[in-house]
Amino acid sequence: MNRTRDTADLGEFEFECGRSVPLEVAYETYGEYDGDNAVLVCHALTGSAHVTGPKRGDEGTDGQAAAWWSDVVSPGKAVDTREYYVICANVPGSCYGTSGPASVDPETGEPYGTDFPAVTVGDWTRAQARLLDHLGVGPLHAVIGGSVGGMNVLEWAKRYPERVDRVIPVATAARLDPQMLAIDAIARRAITTDPNWNGGDYYGEEQEPPENGLAVARQLGHVGYLSKESMDRKFGRRSAGRAAMADAFAPDDPAADFFPYREVESYLDYQAEKFVERFDANSYLYLTRAMDDYDLGEGYDSDADALAGFSGEALVISFTGDWHFTVEQAERLAAAFEAAGVDVANHVVESDHGHDAFLVEPEEVGPPVRDFLAAGVEGRAVSDADEREFAPVHASLFGD
Numbered sequence: 001m002n003r004t005r006d007t008a009d010l011g012e013f014e015f016e017c018g019r020s021v022p023l024e025v026a027y028e029t030y031g032e033y034d035g036d037n038a039v040l041v042c043h044a045l046t047g048s049a050h051v052t053g054p055k056r057g058d059e060g061t062d063g064q065a066a067a068w069w070s071d072v073v074s075p076g077k078a079v080d081t082r083e084y085y086v087i088c089a090n091v092p093g094s095c096y097g098t099s100g101p102a103s104v105d106p107e108t109g110e111p112y113g114t115d116f117p118a119v120t121v122g123d124w125t126r127a128q129a130r131l132l133d134h135l136g137v138g139p140l141h142a143v144i145g146g147s148v149g150g151m152n153v154l155e156w157a158k159r160y161p162e163r164v165d166r167v168i169p170v171a172t173a174a175r176l177d178p179q180m181l182a183i184d185a186i187a188r189r190a191i192t193t194d195p196n197w198n199g200g201d202y203y204g205e206e207q208e209p210p211e212n213g214l215a216v217a218r219q220l221g222h223v224g225y226l227s228k229e230s231m232d233r234k235f236g237r238r239s240a241g242r243a244a245m246a247d248a249f250a251p252d253d254p255a256a257d258f259f260p261y262r263e264v265e266s267y268l269d270y271q272a273e274k275f276v277e278r279f280d281a282n283s284y285l286y287l288t289r290a291m292d293d294y295d296l297g298e299g300y301d302s303d304a305d306a307l308a309g310f311s312g313e314a315l316v317i318s319f320t321g322d323w324h325f326t327v328e329q330a331e332r333l334a335a336a337f338e339a340a341g342v343d344v345a346n347h348v349v350e351s352d353h354g355h356d357a358f359l360v361e362p363e364e365v366g367p368p369v370r371d372f373l374a375a376g377v378e379g380r381a382v383s384d385a386d387e388r389e390f391a392p393v394h395a396s397l398f399g400d
Contacts, residue, residue, distance in 0.1 A: 001074070001081050003053060004029045007097055010130050015092075019117035022106060025131050026090040026097025028053075030073070033085040038137050039373070040128060040164075041073060041088040042145025042152035044359075045221075045287055046279055048096035051088040052081070071362035078366035079373065084141065091152075092127050093119035093286035101282035102203065114200030119286055121148070121294045125155040129163070139163050142373055146170035146358040147325065148291040154307075154333075158296065161310035166376060168369060170317045171358040173329035174296035174303050174336065180324060183224055184288045187217035191281050200282050214281040215272035222271050227321035227354035231264060240266035296336075303332075304339035314344040315372040317358070317365065324355035345377040 005028045013023035028049045031037075041051050050066075052073040073079040073086055090098040093116070101116040132140075143156045143164050150172025157167045176184070194213030196202055202209050226234075239260035300306040314337045318330030327348055337344035349364045351357040358365055371379030 001030055001053075002032060005049075008131055008134050010127065010134060013092075013127065013130070015117040015123050016120045017118040021099065021112075021117060023092060023127060024097075024099050024103075025092070025127055027131060028088050029135070030086040031081040031084055033137065035138065036141060037084050038132075038140050039079055039084045039086050040132070040140050040143045040156070041069070041079070041086060042124075042128075042143065042149035043068065043088060043090070044145070044147040044149045045291060046094075046275075046284070047149070048094070049088045049090040049098075050096075051086070068359065069362075072366055072369065077362075078370035079144070080370075084373070085137075087132070087135070087137065089128050089131050091119075091124040091287070093123075093283060093290065095280035095283040098127075100280070101200065101286060102280045111203040113203065113282060114285075116282075116286070119290050121151050121155050121290050122159065124152050124290070125159055128152075128156075129160055132163075139165065142166040142168060144168040144170065144369065145172075147172055147355065148287075148294070150325075151291065151294045151296075154296050155294075157310040157312070157314070158306045161307075161312070164310075165312045166314070166372065167310070167312065168315045168317065168372060169333065170365065171319060171322055171325050171330075171355060172333075173325045174333050175294060176292055177329070180224065181292055183220055184292050187220045188285055188288060190214075190216035190220070191285060194281075197281065200285075202281075209276075210281045211276045214276050214279065214284060215269075217281075217284055218272050218275040218279075219268040222268060224324045225355045227323065227352050229321060229352035230354050230356075233352075235262065235264040235267060238263045296333075302339075303336035307337055307340040307342060310337075310340065310342055312342070313372075313376045314342050315347060315368060315377070316344065317347045317349065317368060319349045319351040319353070319355075319357040319361075321352040322355045322357060343377045345372065 007024050007026045010023045010025055012020050014020040026049050030052060047068050051068060052070040053067045075082050079086060090096045092098055093100045095102045101112050103112055105112045140163055143153045145153045150169035153167050153169040156164050191197055191210055191213035194210035196208045197210040197213060240263045242261060244266050245261040297303040297306050316330050316334040318327045320327055334344050334346035347368045351361060353360055
């Protein structure tokens, strides 16, 4: 697989908040470009440009060594890099090579911290468009992404409808619901109330980053990524044993010695420990705010009105066990495409994995994606179990 990993200097970039800074964007490309086979992949909240490749021991990925979607994007997989030219760019505000709070401000020689401009999903999309111009990539065959990456996909259909033929928003919605807004708000509060956060200025050699706050924020996130069924299957109420707590990312709590340290606690502590080693707390603040702020219909009369300029095709994929972005939200999104006159398929996957399903069930994501890329809404998705046609929205939602 022909892969390029690089960082593009895109010059001065004005964010939607009105401020401008020099913008560098880390990106990777895979395959060969033939003029009409480009597929842009949009990563999720804490993902990177490293969408595919070696899963372990891969150096030079700015801290994220594991490719996050190799089972969907690879030679012979759904997004076949022998057929498509795949681009994945790390978003502004992140800490995986693209300019963000941890980057050095050329005017001061110090990290930006919270002086970095506020970022939006619209900024991510505009930066990607500028990167594609920089690379000489014309209209896109497709844009695909999951979670907040799916919001990024929607913004492409809304902002640059003439530049993309097919969009695949996966496990996403037109906006976050109040419950998820609340969870994100608590996560950010955990970071900003950590004494080491210091107003976002914690990058000095003698300063400690707000690891405890970031750890709690990540733990809240993980609870939102799983379902009740998957948590019961993975952990139940089982105890991990007192010895397991010795390595836990948790404060000492002598009063808890009488009670069990459960496997679900051990899992969350492990995830927190690994996350704080690779991610920046300020970036977490910036990216969650961008996700929370996103509203497809903002500035329009409706979501359908926002999508009215898009004349391509759409495939909306959701998962029954996902309570972060629900099937009902996906149905409303598909209905908005339909109301806008877009040929759209609404594909619901029966799953109890929760929001993580789009990452951990490639056998369910791959077939519909592969066939939609090849044939649009007329494609057929084939799995080991059965053969099934996509359900066009007018049939699956409206019954006519």
